[in-house]
Amino acid sequence: MKPPAKRITSADVARAAGVSQTTVSFVLNDKPGQRIPADTRRRVLEAARQLNYRVRGSARTLAAGRSNVVLLALSGMPIGPSVSRFIEHFGSSLATRGLTLVTHLVAPTARTLEDVSAAVDASAVIGLDPFDEPAAEALRQAGVDLVLAVGADPSPPQMEVGRLQARHLLDHGHRRIGYALPELPAFRSWAEERLRGVLEVCAERGVDPAVAQTMGLGGAQAARDIAAWRSQSVTGICAFNDEIAIAVLAGLRAHGLTAPDDLAVVGVDDIPVARLAAPPLTTVSFDLAAAGARLAEAVAAGLEGNGVELSMLAPDPELLVRGSA
Structure with a gap:
């Protein structure tokens, strides 16, 4: 049996680039407030590329103070074409903000949502249906910074x-x-x-x-x-x-x-x-593209400590008249 490949570490990148591990961390985690010379930054990025190095989630979380994972909870909802399109637009919009979408199908026999959020180190948990207060509190105790239910607004569409x-x-x-x-x-x-x-x-x-x-x-x-x-x-x-x-x-x-x-x-x-x-x-x-973009913007704002206006998140319905009525 072929032995497992050695995992490339930041120390390997540091040696290849001729810099310290701290400098590698500053560059690859885009640490704000650090003045790294352009040539040094280039050497670090080139070494990371040649070694096929990826920053591990735990390291990025430590550097940023939180992870970039957003967990979308789907409470037993069948994933039809519309839900799929919404998830696609939401995930794409999150990606432009440096956030990664993970989806979880909530079911009575599945792991609890707080267990899943802890396992993936989610900074935000989003639900299309309301969370009751005990569930929201359990998520916060599990380390989630933002708990947001799109369906929690009293006047959904x-x-x-x-x-x-x-x-x-x-x-x-x-x-x-x-x-x-x-x-x-x-x-x-x-x-x-x-x-x-x-x-x-x-x-x-x-x-x-x-x-x-x-x-x-x-x-x-x-x-x-x-x-x-x-x-x-x-x-x-x-x-x-x-x-x-x-x-x-x-x-x-x-x-x-x-x-x-x-x-x-x-x-x-x-x-x-x-x-x-x-x-x-x-x-x-x-307009699911607009809805996904608005929700991603709200998640990013919420993670920065800004308020979220739930009434702005719901997609606006529009009647398309064709032949059946």
């Missing part, structure tokens, strides 16, 4: 998503609308908030409350759900997301019906296949 859907249908003459709830419990809190927005608009417009029912993704169930809505004179559906909206379209086809002539459908998320649906899906979209 979920209600506005439902409002946009309902207004569009009512503006187009529908007076009896339905709401397609998801089967997955992980989506339930968001779905209930979106439904509240739909019901609020129904009350404002003086029409009957939306008829809500759980919508499965199976073809036979979708057909039964369509029949149930039509028996209650529903002519427009607000779906929790695009996958469910596409299931509604499939249920319509099972009855020989079409959207929007027989039943108008509005989804949420603008997933890549939404525009390829038959007909193309009217949906609510989010």
Whole structure:
């Protein structure tokens, strides 16, 4: 068996560059307040490159006073296209600020979030859902400098998503609308908030409350759900997301019906296949790139001890009108 390769250390870099280990630390950790001659800095960086040396996280933490790791906690949420795009934009924006994103799927049988944060030496822990105070305190006791829950703001955009859907249908003459709830419990809190927005608009417009029912993704169930809505004179559906909206379209086809002539459908998320649906899906979209950049900026500010305005972090919803409604 081949013996393990010797790990390159800062002492090796110092010898190659002809400087002290302290100088290597100052250069590679970009220590502020240190005047290192340009030629010395160049020699250190070139030696580190030739030796393929990487600063270890523990050393960087010691030099900076904290790590550059940001831990994103996903509380049992299925990672669909929108969540994936948001994580990608968030991680990229953090990287431009010298921060590294690590994601963790929270589950009842998984390690506790505070154990994970300690294991990766996270300076910040971010949640898309609120943390209760005992959980937040446990994270702080584990050494986390910033605990931030995007969903902790009392006015998240979920209600506005439902409002946009309902207004569009009512503006187009529908007076009896339905709401397609998801089967997955992980989506339930968001779905209930979106439904509240739909019901609020129904009350404002003086029409009957939306008829809500759980919508499965199976073809036979979708057909039964369509029949149930039509028996209650529903002519427009607000779906929790695009996958469910596409299931509604499939249920319509099972009855020989079409959207929007027989039943108008509005989804949420603008997933890549939404525009390829038959007909193309009217949906609510989010500027996930801007949302990821705003959250990264807030994390960087919070780690510097500045305040964070949670209401500025939520992505703004926008209705995209296509053929289904």
